[in-house]
Amino acid sequence: MNIPATVLTRIQYLRQEIEAHNYRYYVLSDPSVSDAIYDALFQELQSLEARYPELVASDSPTQRVGAALSAHFASVKHLIPMLSLGNIFDQAEFRAFDKRIGDRLHCSTNTIHYACEPKIDGVSLSLLYQKGSLVQAATRGDGQTGEEVTANIKTIHTIPLRLHTKTPPSLIEIRGEVYMTKAGFEKMNEAAEKKQEKIFANPRNAASGSLRQLNPAITAKRPMP
DSSP, X not given: OOOOHHHHHXXXXXXXXXXXXXXXXXXXXXXXXXXXXXXXXXXXXXXXXHHSGGGOOTTSGGGOSSOOOOTTSOEEEOSSOOOOOOOOOSHHHHHHHHHHHHHHHTSOGGGOOOOOOOOOOOEEEEEEEETTEEEEEEEOTTSSXXXXXXXXXXXXXXXXXXXXXXXXOSEEEEEEEEOOOHHHHHHHHXXXXXXXXXXXXXXXXXXXXXXXXXXXXXXXXXXXX
C-alpha cells in the first residue's frame, strides 16, 4: 500500500508526543495536558495504526500498558500481567464493544447484561499476601513489571498488613486502586502553595507521586484513605 508521507509524519509525531506525556504522567506525576487531550492523541494514533497495520511497531505507545519504571525502586515481575482498561467515547464505539463481547461469547448480545459503576481514577496496585501476611506491594509499571513500594504502602492504614481471616490462603494477590479524595487533594495543594512547594495537577497524579516517594514518612503524610 502506498502510504502518504503526511500519515508517516503524523504517526511519528503522535508517538513522540504521547511518549513525552507518558513520562510526565507516569514517571514524574506532573502532566502537561488534560486527560481529554491525551486520550484524543492516543485514539488518533490507534485509528491510524488500525488503518495502516503495517506501520504498527513494537515500541509504539499503543503496544504497551504503562510507562518506564523508576530506577529508584526495585523491579517486581507480576504473576499475571496487569492490563489497562479500554476507552469508549460514543455510542458507536460502545455498540462495537458490545458486538465483540457477543462474538467472543458466541451468543446474542440481547442476552448480555452490563453492570456499570464509576471508576476511581487512582494508581493501580498489586498486593501479595503469603499465609495472610502482606509481603509485597507493586505498581502496575509497564504491565509486565512494576515497582516495589511495600514500605510506602504500609503507611496507608486501610490496607491490612495481615488478612482478617483465621484461614488465609497460602498465596493470594489483590489488585485495586490507590487514590486521593478531592477534598484531601485540595487541602494538600493549599498547604503546599503556602509553603511554596510543588502543586499537583490532579488527585491521580498526587496519589502516584505520594506512592512513589523514596521516603515513606512523606507518603504517610499524604491524604490517601
